[in-house]
Amino acid sequence: xxxxxxxxxxxxxxxxxxxxxxxxxxxxxxxxxxxxxxxxxxxxxxxxxxxxxxxxxxxxxxxxxxxxxxxxxxxxxxxxxxxxxxxxxxxxxxxxxxxxxxxxxxxxxxxxxx
Numbered sequence: 001x002x003x004x005x006x007x008x009x010x011x012x013x014x015x016x017x018x019x020x021x022x023x024x025x026x027x028x029x030x031x032x033x034x035x036x037x038x039x040x041x042x043x044x045x046x047x048x049x050x051x052x053x054x055x056x057x058x059x060x061x062x063x064x065x066x067x068x069x070x071x072x073x074x075x076x077x078x079x080x081x082x083x084x085x086x087x088x089x090x091x092x093x094x095x096x097x098x099x100x101x102x103x104x105x106x107x108x109x110x111x112x113x114x
Contacts, residue, residue: 030085031097036076040069042087046101054100064093 033045040057060069068075068089081088088094 028098028103029101030082031080031087031100034078034080034087036078040075042078044087044100046097047085050101052100052102056095059095059099064091067091068093 029050030047031044032047035043037043037053039055040060041053041055043051043053045051057069059065068091074089077090078087079089080086081094084094086094086097086100
């Protein structure tokens with residue numbers, strides 16, 4: 001039988017835990033600069049000093065990228081978001097900098113046939 005009185009809430013204690021690392025992606029690269037080269041291709045500069053020219057066409061799928069993938073003016077509004085360390089567009093769409101750097105494979109998408 002519980003010693004807690006009916007109707008009383010159990011005590012919840014929170015504990016502060018010191019972080020031993022930065023919550024921001026400390027060990028992965030960030031994008032520091034972006035330039036549109038042509039069509040859907042960009043030149044990216046990374047925090048590790050590397051530069052890559054990347055065709056973003058295969059990555060621009062789904063609702064967030066519908067207009068970006070077809071509208072040159074909108075695509076050209078790509079900017080570096082230093083808060084998250086990657087490129088983004090005015091509608092909030094962004095791409096994983098680790099995929100753009102070449103460290104990871106992008107998620108695959110399947111187009112519905114229905």
